[in-house]
Amino acid sequence: MIAKLMWPAGALLLAGCSGQSNPDNTQEAQFVRAHDIKQLMAIVVEPQANVFWGSAGYEVDASGERDLTPTTDEGWLATQSSAATVAEMGNLLMTPQYAEGRGEDWIQFSRALVEVGKRAEQAAIARDGAAVFEIGSTMYNVCQACHQVYPPAALAQAESNNVSSQLE
16 A cells, blocks of 8 residues: 555656756756855864874874774775865865955865865775875875965955955
8 A cells, every 4th residue: 555655656756856947947046155164164174174184194192003094884985075075175165156356376275175185085995095194194285285375264354354345
């Protein structure tokens, strides 16, 4: 009985997802920025970079040395996912919503983030702990180079000023 009821419901659901556009819907999809740059860095970019950086090297404490290289499928997937997220955040940072008013170097830093994120993802897919460590260092350098030109505190202030001027 349940199967008989589920089939029509499934067919309706699939019909609704057929990919055909609604001819009556003339409104184009527009990008809606959900976070300012400070929020984006604090809740997406930094945590994901930290996941990647936490997947390489060694931790030494009173109890000894511990290898941080993932040892499970889930650990490698988390490393890969964090790298992919970093790469896509570089793409997002190149959109007008984040790049407007910043110099060409912003685009260069964002592209570098995409490239290092892609390399990081490939290292995770290959389960190459040494490459994850090496690329993690490069990722850190890309982040630091950008922060030298665009200090996080200055970015937050610029975002605040930009929002204030848009509200006036």
